[in-house]
Amino acid sequence: MTAKVGRVDHPVVAVRDLQQTRAQYQKLGFVVPPSGKHQEWGTENLCIMFPHDYLEIRGIGDPGKFLAGVDTFLEKGEGLYSVAFNAGNADESYQAGLAAGLGIEPPRDLNRKLVLEDKTLDLYFRTVMLDHSLYPGLTHANLCEHLTFDTLRQPGWTDHPNGVVGFGRLVGVVSDFDQAETAYVKLLGADNVRRGADRILLNFGEGADIELISPSEAERRGDAQERLGDAYLASATLLVKDIGRSEALFAANGIRYRKVDDRSLAVDPADACGAHLYFQADGRGAGGA
Incomplete structure (x- = not known):
C-alpha cells in the first residue's frame, strides 16, 4: 500500500450531546x-x-481548539462523519506517503484522558491527516497509530449485550467512479481496489472492507443523505454473534428497525443519533477478521 495504510481502525459518528448519545447507544x-x-x-x-x-462517537468540548471538521459536519446534522485507518507506524506511513507524492501531513501526537471510577486512563495515539482528495466517499479520513492498544480495551468493554463483535463493511457514496478509483489506487495500491460496473470495493486484507456506490444506489437502499451532497460516508455494518438476540434486544428497548433479510437488520437512524447502522449475523468468525 502506497501510504502503509492498515485495516479500518474505527469509523466515527459526530453528535451534539455525548451524554444523550451514550444513553441511546446503551439502549x-x-x-x-x-x-x-x-x-x-x-x-x-x-x-x-x-x-x-x-466505534468512536465524537462531540465538541472546546470549540476554540482544533476540531478536525466536526463543527462543520454538525452544521448539517449528526451521523457517520469519518473513518480512521490503522497505521502500524505513523512516521513510516507519513514518509511512504511523501515518497509516493500524496497529500499528507506530519504525524500529530494525541492524548485522550479517560476518567473512570477507580482510575484515570491516559490513552496515546499518533494521527496522520490525509488530503481530502485521497478519500472520496468517506467525508473525512486519517491514519491512526495506537500507542496504548491494550489500555483502550478494559475488561468487559467488548462484551456487548447486542452481540456485536466488530465491523463488516462501510459504505460510501461517490458520484465520479473514475476519480474515486484513481484516488484509492494512489492511496492503497491497485491490488486493493476492485472496480465493478456499479461499485468499487476497497479491501484491506482483514477487518471491514469499504464499498463505494452511486447516489442512486444509496437512494435505493434507503441510505441517501442529500444534506451531505453527492460524496459521503453513508452506512456501517456491525457483525453480531446472533441476529435473533439483537432483534429481541431492539424490540425490548423500543428501538425502531427493519428486517433487511434473515441475517440483517437496519436500525432507524433516528435511534442511532443520525448514523445509518446495519446489524448482520457474523459469518466470518469472531471479530469479523
Missing part, C-alpha cells in the same frame, strides 16, 4: 465507557470497543 445494546477528552484538540468522545476495531 442499542452496547457497553459504552465514559467519555474522554482529547487534550490537544477540542473534541470529546465515547469509544465503543470491539476486539479488533471500535
